[in-house]
Amino acid sequence: MTDHAPDPAMLAKAETLTDALPYMQRYKGKTFVVKYGGHAMGDPELARDFAEDIVLLKAVGINPVVVHGGGPQIGQMLKRLGVESQFVGGLRVTDAETARIAEMVLAGSINKEIVSWIGAAGGKAIGISGKDSGLVTAKKVQRSEADPLQGIERHVDLGFVGEPVAVDASVLTTLSGQGFIPVIAPIALGKDGHTYNINADTMAGAIAAALGASRFFLLTDVPGVLDKDKQLLTDLDPGRILALKADGTISGGMIPKVETCVAAVDAGVDAAVILDGRIPHAMLLEIFTTQGAGTLVHR
Numbered sequence: 001m002t003d004h005a006p007d008p009a010m011l012a013k014a015e016t017l018t019d020a021l022p023y024m025q026r027y028k029g030k031t032f033v034v035k036y037g038g039h040a041m042g043d044p045e046l047a048r049d050f051a052e053d054i055v056l057l058k059a060v061g062i063n064p065v066v067v068h069g070g071g072p073q074i075g076q077m078l079k080r081l082g083v084e085s086q087f088v089g090g091l092r093v094t095d096a097e098t099a100r101i102a103e104m105v106l107a108g109s110i111n112k113e114i115v116s117w118i119g120a121a122g123g124k125a126i127g128i129s130g131k132d133s134g135l136v137t138a139k140k141v142q143r144s145e146a147d148p149l150q151g152i153e154r155h156v157d158l159g160f161v162g163e164p165v166a167v168d169a170s171v172l173t174t175l176s177g178q179g180f181i182p183v184i185a186p187i188a189l190g191k192d193g194h195t196y197n198i199n200a201d202t203m204a205g206a207i208a209a210a211l212g213a214s215r216f217f218l219l220t221d222v223p224g225v226l227d228k229d230k231q232l233l234t235d236l237d238p239g240r241i242l243a244l245k246a247d248g249t250i251s252g253g254m255i256p257k258v259e260t261c262v263a264a265v266d267a268g269v270d271a272a273v274i275l276d277g278r279i280p281h282a283m284l285l286e287i288f289t290t291q292g293a294g295t296l297v298h299r
């Protein structure tokens, strides 16, 4: 090697950047919706990596929109305040007091924390909830459960648990167009004036659909959808998902995730990816390299 020969390590770094170039060109101007789950945000270093990834997306001309959860954090606060909490079908039964606490934790505490991380990474984040500027209108979720004793379907009242019925995404396109990164808490008003607590996966899916997002990422605390032998399923379509739900391979918190992904791709989102938020920069690897991480759901 002469004095002028490039250092192989430097060359590898440059190659990483040039390899990313076609992806940057393909995605410039596109909207990516990222659901950041409560389980994925525990570690401050990972949180910093996540914020850097979001700021990098914005810097290369992609419009990231963040929708966050915070289920474990709401649980901790309820416990501290001595308020009982239970889940039915992955949804937290929410009375008026629980709704107030969920809003305080999601829109007050977690939302501003994420805004701060993105700010520290050099981005301009604006934290809002579904209430702001009429972004999301919710309606009460109706659920029923099979009663094996009486052989009938029984109505279950989940209280102030909502689902999006309308999304006015104009506030998001305005913010994104002006260089801001919207960060959204899954709380919304109903037409009845009540505050509704919305599952963050559902909220993110509805926003991705309304924006016609190119990509929808769900960051969680597993590598993606796993089969019965705990092997990662890298590629799923709606038919396969139906079969995996029916045979019990997909259960619990993974059900709203895959259902949200299917609804999003049905509504025109190009692809949805369930990713391991515990892997540093998992999103960047998925977007800018050939080695996809996680489970891709497509039509």
Ligand SMILES: Nc1ncnc2c1ncn2[C@@H]1O[C@H](COP(=O)(O)OP(=O)(O)O)[C@@H](O)[C@H]1O
Binding pocket: 037, 038, 039, 040, 069, 071, 219, 220, 221, 222, 224, 225, 226, 227, 249, 250, 251, 252, 253, 254, 255
């Ligand atoms: N087939 C499956 N593959 C992966 N995870 C699954 C599967 N079936 C059920 N799960 C469960 O789904 C959980 C992810 O959902 P959840 O806990 O609601 O995540 P988050 O808080 O990130 O929204 C996993 O931790 C796992 O326990």
Ligand SMILES: CC(=O)N[C@@H](CCC(=O)OP(=O)(O)O)C(=O)O
Binding pocket: 036, 037, 038, 039, 068, 069, 070, 071, 072, 074, 090, 091, 092, 102, 161, 162, 186, 197, 198, 199, 200, 201
């Ligand atoms: C109705 C309902 O269940 N709402 C959720 C909202 C937060 C959430 O979904 O957070 P994760 O994404 O971290 O699970 C809750 O109260 O926990």
